[in-house]
Amino acid sequence: MHQSMAKVRGNEKTLDSYTVKAINESIRPGDCVFMRSPNPSKPPYIAKVDKIVSDDNGSNVKVHIRWYYRPEESKDGKQPFHGSTEVFISDHRDVQSPDTIEGKCKVHTFKSYTSLDDIGNDDFFCRFEYHSSTGDFTPNSVAVYCTCEMPYNPDQFMIQCDGCTDWFHPDCLKMTVDEAKTIEHLFCRSCSSEEQRILQNPRANSRNSTMKVETKRRRR
Numbered sequence: 001m002h003q004s005m006a007k008v009r010g011n012e013k014t015l016d017s018y019t020v021k022a023i024n025e026s027i028r029p030g031d032c033v034f035m036r037s038p039n040p041s042k043p044p045y046i047a048k049v050d051k052i053v054s055d056d057n058g059s060n061v062k063v064h065i066r067w068y069y070r071p072e073e074s075k076d077g078k079q080p081f082h083g084s085t086e087v088f089i090s091d092h093r094d095v096q097s098p099d100t101i102e103g104k105c106k107v108h109t110f111k112s113y114t115s116l117d118d119i120g121n122d123d124f125f126c127r128f129e130y131h132s133s134t135g136d137f138t139p140n141s142v143a144v145y146c147t148c149e150m151p152y153n154p155d156q157f158m159i160q161c162d163g164c165t166d167w168f169h170p171d172c173l174k175m176t177v178d179e180a181k182t183i184e185h186l187f188c189r190s191c192s193s194e195e196q197r198i199l200q201n202p203r204a205n206s207r208n209s210t211m212k213v214e215t216k217r218r219r220r
Helices: 177-181 189-200 202-207
Strands: 002-009 012-020 025-027 032-035 045-054 062-069 088-096 101-109 123-126 129-131 136-138
Touching: 025 101, 032 062, 045 088, 045 101
Parallel strands: 088 129, 101 123
Antiparallel strands: 002 012, 012 025, 012 045, 032 045, 032 101, 045 062, 062 088, 129 136
16 A cells, blocks of 8 residues: 655654555545445445544554445434435544545535436435434425425436426326326426416406416425
8 A cells, every 4th residue: 555645743644645555546635435334235334534644654544534324324214305325424533444445436415416417336415414413414404395395306206397397206296207208398286276277367367477486495
């Protein structure tokens, strides 16, 4: 294993980078990595590298990390809106041997992740910070969608209403995903009812010709 040294602090050297020989990859502070799980039947842990240090002789290298939690590792467990590649950055910090690093990965912001054209096995996303001692999240509320009022799960197909611009799960509209993909223009039940009311009342039609139904959003 090879290291690039930068700063010396007391008897501790802070390294700019460190090459893990087992995977033949160089890691740097800020990188996200897979960490070996003690249970071979479970997926590897995910962590963010905060700092890499060694002793005066450049040996005994340690990696200071900040753990990501998977939804199933959190206090309340995985919820229906949690994506299969979702992780939570936590306040749980640790020091580990670089020998436990199994590879590098990418943890994107939620917005960046949903804009990816191709998602690989090393792509994850994070939209919450998890407080490991209390089980609380920051932020403690996010926008919800559909009649089920659930936060967005990028694993699930959704279709947008042309009226209110809210997004809906096909199942909540009593249709299949394949059926939803063939629809060119969708009006949800609320917008369809409003449109029908306007058509039945010509005066209301002229008065509300420019009316736009507000997007339904709540905080959860």
